[in-house]
Amino acid sequence: MPLPSQNQPYWISQSNCRQFNVLDGDIDVDVAVVGGGITGLTTAMVLQDLGKRVAVLEMMRVGGGTTGYSTGHLDNWLDELWHVAIRKFGESRARLVAEARTTAIDVIGRWDAEFNINSDFRRIPGFLYAEDESSAGELEKEFKASRSLGLNVEKIEKMPVSFPHAWALMFPSMARFNPLQYVCGLARVFTERGGLLCELTRAENFKEDNGECSVATNRGTVHARAIALAGHAALFGLYTIETRVYPYQSYVIAARVEDPVPDFLMWDTAGPYHYTRRASSAEKHLVIIGGADHPTGQRTDTDQPFRQLEQYARDHYHVQQIEHQWSHEYFTTADTLPYIGRVPDYDNIYIATGFSGDGLTFGTAAGILMADLITGRPNEWAGVFTPARVKPVASASRFTSGVFNMAWHYLGDRYITGDDIRSVNQLKPGQGGVITIEREKYAVYRDEDGELHSLSPVCQHMGCIVHWNNAEKTWDCPCHGGRYSCYGDVITGPPKQPLAQKPIEQLV
Numbered sequence: 001m002p003l004p005s006q007n008q009p010y011w012i013s014q015s016n017c018r019q020f021n022v023l024d025g026d027i028d029v030d031v032a033v034v035g036g037g038i039t040g041l042t043t044a045m046v047l048q049d050l051g052k053r054v055a056v057l058e059m060m061r062v063g064g065g066t067t068g069y070s071t072g073h074l075d076n077w078l079d080e081l082w083h084v085a086i087r088k089f090g091e092s093r094a095r096l097v098a099e100a101r102t103t104a105i106d107v108i109g110r111w112d113a114e115f116n117i118n119s120d121f122r123r124i125p126g127f128l129y130a131e132d133e134s135s136a137g138e139l140e141k142e143f144k145a146s147r148s149l150g151l152n153v154e155k156i157e158k159m160p161v162s163f164p165h166a167w168a169l170m171f172p173s174m175a176r177f178n179p180l181q182y183v184c185g186l187a188r189v190f191t192e193r194g195g196l197l198c199e200l201t202r203a204e205n206f207k208e209d210n211g212e213c214s215v216a217t218n219r220g221t222v223h224a225r226a227i228a229l230a231g232h233a234a235l236f237g238l239y240t241i242e243t244r245v246y247p248y249q250s251y252v253i254a255a256r257v258e259d260p261v262p263d264f265l266m267w268d269t270a271g272p273y274h275y276t277r278r279a280s281s282a283e284k285h286l287v288i289i290g291g292a293d294h295p296t297g298q299r300t301d302t303d304q305p306f307r308q309l310e311q312y313a314r315d316h317y318h319v320q321q322i323e324h325q326w327s328h329e330y331f332t333t334a335d336t337l338p339y340i341g342r343v344p345d346y347d348n349i350y351i352a353t354g355f356s357g358d359g360l361t362f363g364t365a366a367g368i369l370m371a372d373l374i375t376g377r378p379n380e381w382a383g384v385f386t387p388a389r390v391k392p393v394a395s396a397s398r399f400t401s402g403v404f405n406m407a408w409h410y411l412g413d414r415y416i417t418g419d420d421i422r423s424v425n426q427l428k429p430g431q432g433g434v435i436t437i438e439r440e441k442y443a444v445y446r447d448e449d450g451e452l453h454s455l456s457p458v459c460q461h462m463g464c465i466v467h468w469n470n471a472e473k474t475w476d477c478p479c480h481g482g483r484y485s486c487y488g489d490v491i492t493g494p495p496k497q498p499l500a501q502k503p504i505e506q507l508v
């Protein structure tokens, strides 16, 4: 189900997406793709080109997941920094990662033109800049690392902006686009060429038996020779992948400003960093700024990151008003590279997840790679992204903190941390919180009419305690990023069942 928030991304007002039917009973295809975001639709398009009959299953609408909530930066700069990646994976593997990202930008640009998608794709420079001299050392290392990978990068003393900064790295041939318009375009082309795309169709389970696969949905069963899981999160608890991906929430505002916004991408070196672009070719006075990331479910006052971004906007631009704000979730991995490939223990089931904040390019590369693997074509990227990889040194600190995070939220949130509220009378309309009554925990939401809704806060995935997200009006799980609506329905992540209803009598 879509996020029930008033916080809708700017792209929704700018895109014209058609709707597709639900799955109507059982069908048989070559490949079932779960997920109608950039990863799933790219996979489907490439497979279709290779002559496969493909069905895409999307539980919401096309682009209604993270893709439609992203900021449409297309770059080959790495969230985790190239010099760190080279240290962890070695130069030759890092070069393959860079190649995958660069290829993805080329593919998006080519398809946008070839299929008349009109996603406002533009080649523009990207700048990674330091606000002050303290991060100059990092930038210097990043410059050398980027060059050693063969990336086109230059050192720049002054970006063409009015706010003060130290120096910057310029990546000349990056791009921006409208991500929602792009995936809606892919959906149109895929279906016009005979592909089956089913919206409001949720994959609930799967089977693999003697080389035959099936995906059971709420609308029928899809029989297939292979399944590509492109649901963004680590779906279905396969292998150990879900314990090696970590959920973060990222925030975005679109601010109308007095002076024209320069048409390039920008990222600063703050932690978490800010990412900035002009909204579109036509909207020269609308700047889109993202950032203020934090681990999912670990902050109740989720209005505060929006205020932080607004302050950043006011510090850097003459802001007239904030016109849009939204947030969404992304997943990072133990060793920071995505998991893309065949799921160990299965012959014909493939997954792509853990793209961090780079999933428009990684998701596109994942589509190409999964299609190659499914059709048995060689692809050099396979070894780098395989979900079977074990990188103890590269993964150790994140893996340990991920395990600690899970243990803390499983036990600590039950027995140690305090509740959000002491009485349900504290809740104003539109607010929620966790409360303990007679040693039992309740997740309580008061709707806009003042009526109380009571749920168990125990996540249906692996039992962590969910937290209230006041900006999105959702219940968010801090362990593996499962998110539920204020009424307990699953929005995203590994949980399959809604939060259990709990009798309300105890509360009043």
Ligand SMILES: Cc1cc2nc3c(=O)[nH]c(=O)nc-3n(C[C@H](O)[C@H](O)[C@H](O)COP(=O)(O)OP(=O)(O)OC[C@H]3O[C@@H](n4cnc5c(N)ncnc54)[C@H](O)[C@@H]3O)c2cc1C
Pocket (backbone or CB within 6 Å): 034, 035, 036, 037, 038, 039, 040, 057, 058, 059, 060, 061, 062, 063, 064, 065, 066, 067, 068, 069, 070, 071, 072, 073, 074, 075, 201, 202, 203, 204, 230, 231, 232, 235, 249, 250, 251, 252, 290, 327, 328, 329, 330, 355, 356, 357, 358, 359, 360, 361, 362, 363
């Ligand atoms: C605020 C924000 C800004 C970002 N900005 C950028 C950016 O500028 N550049 C960049 O490269 N990356 C960016 N990212 C990351 C990027 O948006 C994602 O990594 C990328 O969109 C992932 O695409 P996807 O297709 O894998 O996932 P999604 O777009 O989430 O698509 C997955 C789809 O699967 C569906 N699904 C899930 N489970 C099921 C199921 N059981 N049955 C059927 N369907 C299912 C979902 O409904 C969803 O539509 C950003 C992320 C965030 C949070």
Ligand code: FES
Pocket (backbone or CB within 6 Å): 459, 460, 461, 462, 463, 464, 477, 478, 479, 480, 481, 482, 493, 494, 495
């Ligand atoms: S998402 Fe795994 S315990 Fe909640």
